[in-house]
Amino acid sequence: MSVAVTEDSLVQDGRLGRLVIARLKPNEDLIDSAEALCKEHGIDLAVVRGGLGSLIDGQLSYLGREGLIQIHVPGPGVEILSVSGEILSGASRLQAVVADADGKLFAGRLERGKNLTFITVELTLQEWLPD
């Protein structure tokens, strides 16, 4: 398989800065909340350092041959096992591994507005400071 190179890579020197330690209460969306926290703390770009809790339902996606494929994980009580990714206002990309109430695992990109806290989510973000 060959892939056309269309632009240069972005390589940034920098360091990690402030941490935002948060709890999301019920019915708050994970991505919207992460972006709101960054905005409140004046952070342009952040990485997820910790993410743990439960969702009412999970809504994940991945890019398949026929476009964006949705994965619905019915809850309530979908457990967040890990979250990773970057927070950038309006353009955040977060991935998660979650488990349903039968303990079955699901993984994919988190869909904005569709992953609402069930009981609680502990979310810790850290600022990325480019040089």
Next chain:
Amino acid sequence: MTPHFAERAGVRTFIHEGPSLAPRLLDLEVPRCEELRIVLPLASNVAAGLLKALEGRRYGSAVGRILCGGAAHLSYHRMIVTNQPERPYDYGQPVVLDGYITFISGAITVGRDARGAPLLHCHAGFLDRNGEQHGGHLVLDKLIVGSEPLTIRLCLFDQVAYQVQPDAETHFNLLHPVLKELS
């Protein structure tokens, strides 16, 4: 209020029995963190190993990940439906696994109990020796490392802690960010 489902912009919401009070995001900021890599040996108890690694360090709380490793014994909980109106969903009886268990993913919060002692909260996913998937709330003091060492990364921070407090909305005792004196 009777707990029930509702809908917002086509997405299912859940109204708990207790009052839904603002603010909906609770957050605090700290200027930096300390990084820790912990490799726990075969046959060790993970809670004991983690707490020993943290002993004597100045930190309010920590967050991190299970990076890789295996277990010989573990116990985890999944959420079940109850007949309790104030807590219609809760963790069920533990699911206990023995044998070769391979970690896929996991997150850890080292919080504080009401008296300030460290409290471990962990969710993780893993495969048992038959390849069956499991994931849920992992009990770290029942987790015994097996097959290979278990590597954990933690980000320790001070002045702020995740501390257990009762939550009137959900009727669970939950970790909340709080300002804390240096430990």
